[in-house]
């Protein structure tokens with residue numbers, strides 16, 4: 001990574017280069033980054049949150065696909081670029097990716113940090129539609145189930161993960177509403 005470029009700009013540029021050939025993913029990614037910007041005040045490292053939001057889905061880029069679990073493929077790509085291991089771990093584990101990895105017979109080598117920042121990343125992802133609009137976490141889960149259809153490993157994994165996704169999003173929303181009341 002070029003350390004003279006700030007983390008968020010580096011992440012945004014890298015995501016754009018990798019994802020602009022996938023217009024929906026790129027629109028979604030931009031929406032997730034916008035949501036992450038709204039949660040800056042509730043995390044310990046706001047720039048890291050925004051950078052993770054830009055890069056969370058980078059593993060969907062066709063040239064980066066290895067295992068087919070996009071969270072894992074993205075994290076491996078970032079790690080090979082020399083990105084911070086905390087960023088790799090956030091990408092690897094985002095939105096309960098461990099369930100999908102397990103359903104593919106894979107294990108994620110980075111641990112899930114289970115912090116407000118991790119929750120805020122999941123919240124940003126799960127409250128952003130595929131085209132980058134804002135939605136509600138339950139509607140987003142329904143949309144994924146619908147899009148992939150019953151039996152698909154992504155749909156099965158999201159169904160299995162739904163409780164954890166909703167809990168993470170609720171914790172972030174509680175922190176955000178606490179801010180609004182100050």
Ligand SMILES: [Fe+2]
Pocket residue numbers: 028032056057125
């Ligand atoms: Fe996403």
